[in-house]
Amino acid sequence: MRTDLSIKVPLITLVGPPNSGKTTLFNTLSGKNYKTANYPGSTVEYYTSRFLAKYNLTAELLDSPGIVSLLPESIDEKISVESLYSHPSLGTPDLLISTVDSCQLSRHLLLPKQLINSGFNVIIVVTMNDILAKRGLKVSESKLSKALNCDVVVINGRTKQGIEKLIDTINSNFSRNNETGKKSIVPYSYLHDKKDLVDTFKEIEEIINEVYEPLASKENINLSLANNELKILETKISNNGFSPDEITLKIDSVLLHRFWGFLIFLIVMGITFTSIFWLAQPLMNLVDELFTNLNSLVINNFDPGWFTFLVSDGIISGTGSVLVFVPQILILFLILGLLEDSGYLARGAMLIDKPLSKIGLNGRSFVPMLSGFACAIPAMIAARTIPNRRERLFTIFIIPLMSCSARLPVYALLIAYLIPHGNAWMGGIILGGIYLLSMISSIVVAGVMNKFTKKLFNADDTSSFILELPSYRIPKLSSVITNTYNSSKQYILRAGPIILGFSLILWFLTFFPNINPEVEKTGLTVEQTQNLERAERLEHSYASGLGKIIQPFMSPIGMDWRIGVSLISAFAAREVFVSSLALTFKVTTEGGDDQSTLLNSLRNAKIEATGEKLFTVATSVGLIVFFMFALQCLSTVAVSKKETGGWKIPILQVVIFTSLAYVMTFITVNGLRFLGIQ
Amino acid sequence: MRTAAELKFKESGIISEIDVSHPSSKRIIEHGFTPGQIIEVVNQSLFNDPIAVSIRGTLIALRKSEAFCIKLK
Numbered sequence: 138m139r140t141d142l143s144i145k146v147p148l149i150t151l152v153g154p155p156n157s158g159k160t161t162l163f164n165t166l167s168g169k170n171y172k173t174a175n176y177p178g179s180t181v182e183y184y185t186s187r188f189l190a191k192y193n194l195t196a197e198l199l200d201s202p203g204i205v206s207l208l209p210e211s212i213d214e215k216i217s218v219e220s221l222y223s224h225p226s227l228g229t230p231d232l233l234i235s236t237v238d239s240c241q242l243s244r245h246l247l248l249p250k251q252l253i254n255s256g257f258n259v260i261i262v263v264t265m266n267d268i269l270a271k272r273g274l275k276v277s278e279s280k281l282s283k284a285l286n287c288d289v290v291v292i293n294g295r296t297k298q299g300i301e302k303l304i305d306t307i308n309s310n311f312s313r314n315n316e317t318g319k320k321s322i323v324p325y326s327y328l329h330d331k332k333d334l335v336d337t338f339k340e341i342e343e344i345i346n347e348v349y350e351p352l353a354s355k356e357n358i359n360l361s362l363a364n365n366e367l368k369i370l371e372t373k374i375s376n377n378g379f380s381p382d383e384i385t386l387k388i389d390s391v392l393l394h395r396f397w398g399f400l401i402f403l404i405v406m407g408i409t410f411t412s413i414f415w416l417a418q419p420l421m422n423l424v425d426e427l428f429t430n431l432n433s434l435v436i437n438n439f440d441p442g443w444f445t446f447l448v449s450d451g452i453i454s455g456t457g458s459v460l461v462f463v464p465q466i467l468i469l470f471l472i473l474g475l476l477e478d479s480g481y482l483a484r485g486a487m488l489i490d491k492p493l494s495k496i497g498l499n500g501r502s503f504v505p506m507l508s509g510f511a512c513a514i515p516a517m518i519a520a521r522t523i524p525n526r527r528e529r530l531f532t533i534f535i536i537p538l539m540s541c542s543a544r545l546p547v548y549a550l551l552i553a554y555l556i557p558h559g560n561a562w563m564g565g566i567i568l569g570g571i572y573l574l575s576m577i578s579s580i581v582v583a584g585v586m587n588k589f590t591k592k593l594f595n596a597d598d599t600s601s602f603i604l605e606l607p608s609y610r611i612p613k614l615s616s617v618i619t620n621t622y623n624s625s626k627q628y629i630l631r632a633g634p635i636i637l638g639f640s641l642i643l644w645f646l647t648f649f650p651n652i653n654p655e656v657e658k659t660g661l662t663v664e665q666t667q668n669l670e671r672a673e674r675l676e677h678s679y680a681s682g683l684g685k686i687i688q689p690f691m692s693p694i695g696m697d698w699r700i701g702v703s704l705i706s707a708f709a710a711r712e713v714f715v716s717s718l719a720l721t722f723k724v725t726t727e728g729g730d731d732q733s734t735l736l737n738s739l740r741n742a743k744i745e746a747t748g749e750k751l752f753t754v755a756t757s758v759g760l761i762v763f764f765m766f767a768l769q770c771l772s773t774v775a776v777s778k779k780e781t782g783g784w785k786i787p788i789l790q791v792v793i794f795t796s797l798a799y800v801m802t803f804i805t806v807n808g809l810r811f812l813g814i815q
Numbered sequence: 816m817r818t819a820a821e822l823k824f825k826e827s828g829i830i831s832e833i834d835v836s837h838p839s840s841k842r843i844i845e846h847g848f849t850p851g852q853i854i855e856v857v858n859q860s861l862f863n864d865p866i867a868v869s870i871r872g873t874l875i876a877l878r879k880s881e882a883f884c885i886k887l888k
Contacts, residue, residue: 206845243871244847331835331844338849381869386857389874393858393867487876491862494878500865599838602865603846603881606874 147196147311148227152252153236155203156607157245158264161294161616162236163200166192183220185227192304199227206334207251214524221257232310233259234303239269239276239291242348246285246341247334253287254337258314260288260306267293268608275352284344382608385480389606393484402488405481406507409472413465413511414542420464428457436667446648447641455640458710459633462512465542466628469511470621473504478612483604490602496580497587499523500602502532509539513773514632515624517780525600531583531590533780537768537790538579540572543711544764550715551757554736575765582797631779632772639709639771646680647706647720675720680705694763694799695756695806697744708769754814759806766798819854819868819885827855828887837884847871848885 153159167186184200202217209215223229233252237245242263252259263276275291282289288306292299392398435449476482482504490500498506501523508516516536523529548571552564661669675681684702691701699721706717715735722738742751768774768791777787822828830852833840847870848854857874858867864879 205842208841208845210842241871241873244873247845247847331833331841334841334844335833335849338844338847381857381872381874385874389858389867393860395859395861395863398858399861483876487865487867488860490876490878491860491864601839601842601878601881603839603842603875603877605846606867606876 147231148199148224148229149196149232149234149307150199150201150221150224150230151234151236152201152221152248153203154205154245154248156605157203157236157238157241158262158294159203159236160200162234162262162264162292163198164616164619165294165297165300167198183224188304192300194304194307196231196307197227199224199230204248206247207255208334210524213526221252231258231314232307233257234262234307235259236262236264239263239266240272242276242345243341246344247337249285249287250337250341253285258310260290260303260310261285262303263289263291264294266291267295270352273352274349277348277350280350281344281348284347385606385608388609389484392481393488398484399488402485405476406485409476410507410510412472413469414545417465417468417542421461424461424464425457428453428460432457441667443648447644450648451641451644452637455637455644455709458640458713459629459636461712462542463625463629465511466515466625467621469508470515470624471617473508474617474620475612475614478610478617480607480609483606486604487602487606494600494602496583497528497531497590498535498583499525499528499532499600500604502528505532505536506539509536509541512541512543512628513537513539513770514776515628517773517776518624518627518631520780527590528600530781530786531587533777534586534590534786534790535579535583537770537773537777537794538575538582538766540575540765541711541770543770546712546715547707547764548761550718550735551761554739554752555754555757557736571761571765578765631776635772635775636710640713643680643706643709643713646683647675647678647702647717649679650677672720672722675702690799693807694759694802695753695810696759697746697751699742700751700760704763704769708771710772711764711770714764755806755809758809759802762805763798763802766794766801768794817887819856819882819887820866820879822854822856822866822868822882822887824856824859827853829853830885831888832886834884834886837881839881840884843877843881843884846875847873854885 151159151163163184163186166188167184168189183202186198186200188194188196188198201220202213204214204217207218207221209218221230221233235249235252237249249259249261261281263278263281266275269275278289278291288310290299290303290306292303392401394401432449432453435445435453439445439448473482476485486500486503488500489503493500493502502520504522505516505520508519513536516539517533520529520532520536523532548568549564552567556563556567680702681698683705684698687701687705688698691697700718702721703714703717707714718739719735722735722742739752743749744751774787774791777790778784781787816831817828819828819830830848830850832850833844833848837843852870854868854870856866857869860866865876866879866882867874867876868882869875
């Protein structure tokens with residue numbers, strides 16, 4: 138649909154507190170077909186969309202971040218509120234649709250009341266009337282409309298009942314406004330008083346006494362029953378709203394039990410955590426295999442010129458290293474989405490708040506940190522739910538210390554090297570130990586860093602944890618799947634170009650200038666020759682030149698420039714370390730990823746200058762330690778820059794974590810040598 | 816004067832006022848903690864902090880340090 142550019146399309150902004158059905162309404166009106174937009178210079182994100190064609194309404198629809206009231210506290214809240222008055226690119230909204238939960242009018246009417254007092258053109262949409270109906274009640278549109286002097290529409294997000302009426306109301310609101318002209322909006326500083334808040338609540342208490350009505354059931358109810366309902370009505374609502382959901386209280390008596398609650402929490406999170414790996418692994422292998430095959434397909438069917446290798450090793454492998462994490466991110470968001478939609482995640486944040494607050498974090502830091510074990514990129518995006526700026530920045534800061542899944546192939550290789558005889562359970566124990574150690578060290582690092590965070594992040598320090606615990610409900614799979622899809626899309630769009638771009642740069646560094654190496658071909662198969670050529674090319678590449686420059690740094694930790702090259706390659710994505718090692722140590726086997734051949738050539742590798750064994754127990758353990766701490770993932774750096782709004786934090790992360798990794802590796806390698814372990 | 820932080824599990828009280836000098840007081844009022852409202856501690860976590868209270872038919876979790884600014888009758 139094309140509209141004349143000279144006619145301004147009306148802007149409708151959706152506002153509402155969290156859990157008020159705002160996003161469901163947005164999805165219904167926009168058909169989940171939206172763009173994301175950032176508020177300039179901040180991380181506050183908006184979704185904008187046009188209305189679905191079937192509604193026959195030309196207007197821009199903007200979904201704003203959830204706010205409870207018009208009095209902002211954090212920087213992000215301030216931006217959200219200011220944008221209601223005037224969005225920098227979209228201007229002042231012509232209409233605000235304010236969503237309120239019908240069961241929580243007593244709390245949720247605060248925001249629309251403030252909006253109306255400020256002179257905004259508001260339509261109140263009352264949601265979740267199906268849950269209210271279970272209590273035998275409904276909200277009277279006419280009474281609420283009269284009390285607040287604005288349009289009111291009751292809708293049902295699940296059945297879409299009332300949506301048509303909402304569209305009609307918007308249309309008549311527009312035509313009425315065109316006649317009377319716009320009202321002027323009072324600047325929000327007008328409402329800057331806590332006393333006003335209390336007064337507004339008092340007014341709301343009076344209103345809600347009026348607006349609830351018993352639901353007339355389809356069968357003719359007899360008079361005494363109706364009277365009974367009226368009595369229930371009076372006792373249940375009073376000025377105190379409803380009593381909390383009975384079922385929720387019963388479930389909470391178990392899930393928020395003083396002792397069992399925390400145990401159940403640990404079990405739930407343990408299951409979530411392990412399923413990220415067990416469920417995703419087969420899919421990740423599949424993606425990996427697909428791209429490996431695609432790679433060899435290109436190499437085997439085209440002339441082995443630099444262009445072929447650009448396509449195969451640069452573009453295809455680069456795309457593969459982006460997409461290999463998609464299954465894990467999908468599963469992570471699916472499980473977290475289900476937990477969140479059920480209402481449990483808020484409880485989890487409550488249970489873990491105390492221990493996390495000891496190290497300067499917040500209960501809400503937990504989910505981002507857990508996500509960090511899959512991938513730091515979605516984890517940093519998930520940190521947006523932390524309202525306190527200092528805590529949010531600090532959470533983003535320590536996320537790279539969580540042992541993300543890209544490190545798993547590296548650990549797997551080094552463990553296999555350390556335990557040669559296929560002792561599977563020993564490997565499992567060591568891997569478990571690595572994760573435990575990485576958790577403990579993250580806590581220690583966070584605890585130490587916490588002392589400096591005030592200076593580091595220059596943000597206000599009033600830590601707060603006030604969180605609504607929503608009523609339990611059966612998660613809506615469709616909305617969870619939509620969110621999962623969007624989060625994964627965000628990962629691909631954000632991290633994808635960076636990983637791909639850097640893979641191409643690395644490909645260039647490892648491929649040039651020695652494009653056509655000469656190798657002894659006699660007695661070798663085509664594939665072995667190719668692999669030998671690759672190794673030869675790498676040895677005289679720019680990357681190995683770089684590796685040789687950092688040789689002085691590698692020697693103190695018992696390593697040489699060849700490991701240095703692989704460590705540099707790992708900056709594209711950590712798991713590239715493994716394939717890069719295979720190249721550097723001239724693994725001339727078919728497929729290139731045959732682990733036992735790689736292990737053998739690692740075993741025989743010698744330090745060139747001294748002829749000593751390169752991969753000793755000490756250096757292998759040292760490498761594991763290095764990977765535990767080092768921030769060597771450029772996508773993480775880029776996302777950290779975007780989410781923190783500057784280069785300060787990402788640069789600090791790279792410098793602090795990578796030098797910490799170096800120091801820890803130095804201590805480990807030399808400590809082990811001192812103990813006589815080579 | 817008693818505060819919401821001193822309420823025991825399953826104990827309820829009526830709010831008399833909110834200490835507006837507390838940095839979290841605005842947030843607390845915004846969530847519906849206003850004079851005259853009845854609150855009840857419905858659950859506690861392992862460390863006895865934060866606590867979950869019912870207010871206006873909703874459950875809100877908050878830290879004890881924040882519940883401290885809710886004065887009771």
